[in-house]
Structure formats: C-alpha cells, structure tokens
Amino acid sequence: MARESGNEDIQDKPLVEARGLGVSFGAQTVLRDIDLVVPRGQTLAIIGESGCGKTVFLKTMIGLVAPTSGEMLFDGKNLQQLSEKELTRQRIRFGFVFQNAALFDSLSIEQNVAFPLRQHTEMTDDEIREVVLARLSEVGLAPDVMPKKPAELSGGMRKRVGLARALAMNPDILLYDEPTTGLDPIMSDVIGELILETRKKHPITSVVVTHDMRVAQKVADRIVMLYPVARLAGDEPQILYDGEPGRIESARDERVGQFVRGEAGVGDQGSGVRGRGSNGTN
Amino acid sequence: MNAATANAEPRRPGLLLRLLGAGADAVADFGKLMIDWAVAVGGMTIFSFRVVGWMLTRRPRRETLLPNFYQVGVLSLPVVALTGTFIGMVLAVQSYVQFRVMHLETRLGAVINMTLVRELGPVLAATMLAGRVGSAMAAELGTMRVTEQIDALASMGANPIHYLAVPRLLACVFMIPSLTIMADFMGVAGGYFYSVHVLGIDMHYYFVNSEEYVGSFDIFSGVFKSLFFGIAIALVSCHRGFHCDAGAEGVGRAATTAFVYSFVIILVLDLGLGVFLDAVYNSIWPEGMKMM
Numbered sequence: 036m037a038r039e040s041g042n043e044d045i046q047d048k049p050l051v052e053a054r055g056l057g058v059s060f061g062a063q064t065v066l067r068d069i070d071l072v073v074p075r076g077q078t079l080a081i082i083g084e085s086g087c088g089k090t091v092f093l094k095t096m097i098g099l100v101a102p103t104s105g106e107m108l109f110d111g112k113n114l115q116q117l118s119e120k121e122l123t124r125q126r127i128r129f130g131f132v133f134q135n136a137a138l139f140d141s142l143s144i145e146q147n148v149a150f151p152l153r154q155h156t157e158m159t160d161d162e163i164r165e166v167v168l169a170r171l172s173e174v175g176l177a178p179d180v181m182p183k184k185p186a187e188l189s190g191g192m193r194k195r196v197g198l199a200r201a202l203a204m205n206p207d208i209l210l211y212d213e214p215t216t217g218l219d220p221i222m223s224d225v226i227g228e229l230i231l232e233t234r235k236k237h238p239i240t241s242v243v244v245t246h247d248m249r250v251a252q253k254v255a256d257r258i259v260m261l262y263p264v265a266r267l268a269g270d271e272p273q274i275l276y277d278g279e280p281g282r283i284e285s286a287r288d289e290r291v292g293q294f295v296r297g298e299a300g301v302g303d304q305g306s307g308v309r310g311r312g313s314n315g316t317n
Numbered sequence: 318m319n320a321a322t323a324n325a326e327p328r329r330p331g332l333l334l335r336l337l338g339a340g341a342d343a344v345a346d347f348g349k350l351m352i353d354w355a356v357a358v359g360g361m362t363i364f365s366f367r368v369v370g371w372m373l374t375r376r377p378r379r380e381t382l383l384p385n386f387y388q389v390g391v392l393s394l395p396v397v398a399l400t401g402t403f404i405g406m407v408l409a410v411q412s413y414v415q416f417r418v419m420h421l422e423t424r425l426g427a428v429i430n431m432t433l434v435r436e437l438g439p440v441l442a443a444t445m446l447a448g449r450v451g452s453a454m455a456a457e458l459g460t461m462r463v464t465e466q467i468d469a470l471a472s473m474g475a476n477p478i479h480y481l482a483v484p485r486l487l488a489c490v491f492m493i494p495s496l497t498i499m500a501d502f503m504g505v506a507g508g509y510f511y512s513v514h515v516l517g518i519d520m521h522y523y524f525v526n527s528e529e530y531v532g533s534f535d536i537f538s539g540v541f542k543s544l545f546f547g548i549a550i551a552l553v554s555c556h557r558g559f560h561c562d563a564g565a566e567g568v569g570r571a572a573t574t575a576f577v578y579s580f581v582i583i584l585v586l587d588l589g590l591g592v593f594l595d596a597v598y599n600s601i602w603p604e605g606m607k608m609m
Contacts, residue, residue: 122474141384151474
C-alpha cells in the first residue's frame with residue numbers, strides 16, 4: 036500500500052520543469068524567464084517562428100545548452116549540477132530526434148541505431164542486432180537498410196533512423212526537434228503518424244518542437260507557443276499561448292492566431308522580417 | 318528654426334581631436350586583439366586540460382582508436398616517405414656546391430643526416446601530419462559540430478571529448494614518432510642516393526663522416542620533439558573542429574586555421590625544444606661539444 040502511494044507521488048511529480056529559465060548567447064537573449072512544467076505522459080508541442088528559442092529550450096532540457104539564469108529540472112534534478120556519471124545516467128533516459136537526424140556519417144545504419152546500446156549496455160552482438168531490427172521495423176524500415184551509410188538514405192528515411200536510434204534505449208522522454216522540416220507534406224504526415232504510433236507503443240512523455248501546425252495539432256495534448264524575445268514589448272511573457280490544441284485558433288493574443296493561420300501580420304511585418312533573419316538558432 | 322539647423326554644416330573637429338580619436342581607436346583595436354587572443358589561448362588551454370583529463374581517467378574504446386591510428390599513421394606513411402626522400406636529395410644538391418669549393422664533399426653525409434634527424438625529419442613529418450591529418454580532423458569534427466552529430470553523441474550519454482578527441486590525440490602521439498623515423502630514414506636514403514650515385518661522392522667516407530658526427534642523441538632529440546608536435550597538432554585541430562562556426566565557411570575556416578596554428582606552434586616548439594635539448598646535451602656531455 037505504502038509502495039503504491041510512493042509510486043503515485045512519483046507519478047505526480049513533473050518530469051520536466053523550467054523555473055525562471057533564461058538563455059543568452061553574448062548580448063543576444065534567446066529565452067527569458069520561462070516557467071513551464073511538463074507532466075509525465077504528456078505530448079507537448081512547442082511552436083513558434085524560427086529564432087524564437089524552441090530548439091534552445093529543447094537542448095536546455097537535456098543539458099546540451101546551459102541556462103544563463105533560472106534552472107531546468109529533469110525528474111527533480113538540475114542537470115547542470117550533476118556529476119559526469121550521473122549526467123550520463125540521466126541522459127540515457129532521453130531520446131533526442133535531431134532536426135536533420137544527426138546520424139553519424141562514418142557509421143552504418145545498424146551501427147548508428149546500436150550506438151547507445153554498445154555504449155551503455157553489456158548486450159551481445161546478437162542481442163543488439165535483434166533490438167536494432169525491432170526498432171527499425173517499428174519505424175517502418177526494412178532490414179536491408181542496416182549496412183547502408185546515412186548518406187545513401189532519403190531525408191525521410193534518415194528521420195526514421197533518427198527515431199529508431201532515439202528509441203533504442205527505451206527512453207522515458209522523447210524530444211523531437213523539427214521532425215518534419217525539409218520533408219514533403221505526405222512524408223510530414225507519415226512522420227506525424229509515426230510519432231502517434233510511437234506514443235501508443237511506448238506511453239512516454241514527448242516534447243515536439245515544430246513550426247508545422249498540422250503536426251502540432253495532430254500529435255500534441257498541449258501546445259505552447261514561444262515568441263522571439265527581441266520582439267516582445269517590455270516585460271511581456273515569452274510564452275504567448277499554453278493550452279489545448281483545439282483552442283489555439285481562438286487564442287486571445289492576435290499573434291497566436293496569425294502564426295496558426297500562417298499570416299505575416301500587417302502591423303508586425305517590418306520587425307517580423309528583421310526578427311526572422313537575425314538568428315540561426317531557433 | 319529646424320530648417321536653419323538642418324542647413325548648418327556640422328563643425329569638423331580640429332586636427333588635434335582627430336589625432337586623439339585615431340589614437341584612441343588604435344588603442345581600442347589593440348585592446349580588442351589582446352582580449353580575443355587571451356580568450357582564444359584560455360579556451361585552448363581549458364580544452365587541452367579536459368582532453369588530457371579524459372585521457373587519464375577513462376580508457377578509450379578499441380573501435381575508436383584503431384581507425385584513428387590507421388588514418389594518422391598508416392595512411393600518412395607514403396606521403397611522409399616521399400617528401401622525406403626528396404628533402405634528402407634537395408639537401409645534397411644545395412650543399413654539394415658549397416662543400417666542393419672547400420673540398421669537403423665527403424662531409425656531405427654528416428651535414429645531410431644531421432640536418433635530417435635533428436630538424437627536417439621531425440618538422441617535415443609534423444608539417445605533413447598537420448596538413449594531411451590535422452586539417453581533415455578539424456573539418457570532420459567541424460562538420461560533426463555543424464550537423465549536430467557532436468550534440469547527438471552527448472545526448473546519448475557519450476562524452477564527445479572522450480569519444481572523439483582522446484583517440485585522435487593518442488593516434489597523433491603514438492604515430493608521429495614512427496612517421497618521423499620514416500622521414501629520417503627516407504631522407505638519409507635520398508641524400509645518400511643523390512650524393513653517392515649522382516654526384517659520385519665516395520660511399521665509404523660519406524658514411525664514416527656521417528657516423529662520426531651524427532649520434533644517438535641527435536636521433537632521440539628529433540623523435541622526442543616530434544611527440545610534442547603530435548600533441549600540438551591533435552589538440553589544435555580538435556579544438557578548431559569542436560569550436561567550428563556554422564556553415565560550410567565555418568568548416569573551411571576551421572580546417573585552414575587548424576593547419577596554420579599547428580604550423581606556427583610546431584615552429585615555436587621546435588625552437589624552444591631545440592634550445593632545451595642542447596642545454597640537456599651540454600649538461601650531460603660538457604666535453605663532447607660537436608663541430609656541427
């Protein structure tokens with residue numbers, strides 16, 4: 036009984052929590068005073084235009100980017116304060132699907148998917164091969180891709196391999212960075228379906244960073260919209276919308292509606308053009 | 318009122334003020350240069366400590382070591398051997414005329430071999446390594462940085478310095494002595510071939526003189542220096558790759574600066590280590606001062 040209540044406590048604790056999070060690169064502030072809680076099991080989509088800090092936020096979650104103010108907690112722990120060993124232990128609980136898959140060029144597809152298993156487990160070659168085959172089949176890839184190098188695959192196939200690699204260690208949380216960028220609409224929809232299927236098979240927490248509204252609305256339980264700090268007025272919060280996907284079109288802030296409908300925004304055009312070109316990291 | 322203000326010509330500052338302004342700009346530029354330099358040296362130093370720290374605390378995996386040893390050592394051998402041979406022959410060509418005037422042609426072996434084992438062999442091997450391997454390392458790691466492969470490594474709990482930089486450093490440190498010995502050997506062979514078979518110098522005296530002047534310490538000093546060159550090449554190239562700017566231009570710049578910085582450091586180290594090794598030699602064999 037006591038054990039059950041203990042598990043409930045863990046279940047109630049958020050998996051990811053940002054407290055007053057700020058990130059700056061030199062004089063440029065990318066994230067400002069972000070407070071955000073991601074409960075376990077939720078699929079959160081973070082949307083916003085290029086340069087608003089979505090990817091930086093995602094990389095802060097896994098400790099690839101250090102916050103300049105505030106803190107980012109994963110399962111109650113601040114990754115920046117962990118020892119190398121503990122950080123590694125926490126990081127293998129994440130699966131990160133990179134924007135362009137970030138597969139290792141010099142390794143075959145099989146070696147790419149097997150990489151985290153070889154790093155962190157004592158599995159035999161045969162056991163690893165079995166897991167690789169299972170993960171590749173889960174993302175809809177045939178075993179004949181295994182000996183190929185990433186350069187021999189199409190963009191969509193590389194994204195699938197990236198997802199298979201992220202799933203290899205049975206993570207607690209999956210982070211997707213622009214999973215549909217650079218893909219045609221059909222392939223984007225296929226990747227959206229894949230995210231949904233993955234969620235059905237592995238009931239885990241997911242954070243999807245995207246500017247593709249169709250994908251966000253298709254996969255997410257909750258949508259958060261970030262806005263570029265440079266274009267915020269005064270102390271305005273950087274999160275313009277935080278709520279259910281179904282209600283985003285009726286959001287009070289006009290800028291949210293403009294983004295959802297894909298409109299440039301008449302009053303904001305000049306600054307919009309400046310803002311979009313000013314930052315490569317989104 | 319506004320029109321009058323708009324039409325009024327701005328007053329040009331006096332000559333003294335302009336000179337002062339230019340002087341202040343020069344001081345500011347110099348200060349910025351110094352700060353940038355200090356930041357770069359500081360960054361490089363911290364990076365080096367991290368690489369050495371990882372090297373000492375955790376053994377790299379075999380599958381990361383062997384490809385780097387092969388790339389740095391085996392694949393560099395032909396080009397080092399070829400350039401070594403030609404340098405040996407060029408030394409013979411250039412020295413022959415001067416030595417013939419003094420009727421000292423048979424001493425050519427001593428000069429060529431001493432120059433090769435002490436200076437040209439290690440510097441040549443290091444230069445070829447910096448050009449062939451250092452630039453490639455910087456470009457490869459830079460591409461991995463730009464395409465987020467280094468982030469991917471970290472996200473999967475593999476430390477990028479341990480996984481990428483340590484094997485490259487070890488490969489350079491362990492392989493450069495072999496490359497230096499190869500450059501020495503091929504240079505000696507090239508110098509011998511040209512002196513004896515083309516210029517017609519007596520083989521017996523060529524080698525007797527060579528043996529008289531070139532000792533084990535000379536060969537040791539060349540190989541010893543090469544170890545430091547290898548460390549410098551690996552650290553500089555990995556640092557440039559890890560801190561590569563975005564895009565193709567950033568990768569290109571990382572590859573170029575890796576070679577340029579490595580080459581400058583090789584020459585500075587060569588001078589410093591040359592002076593140090595001479596002092597060591599003189600303290601061990603105070604009576605054994607050499608003629609060459």
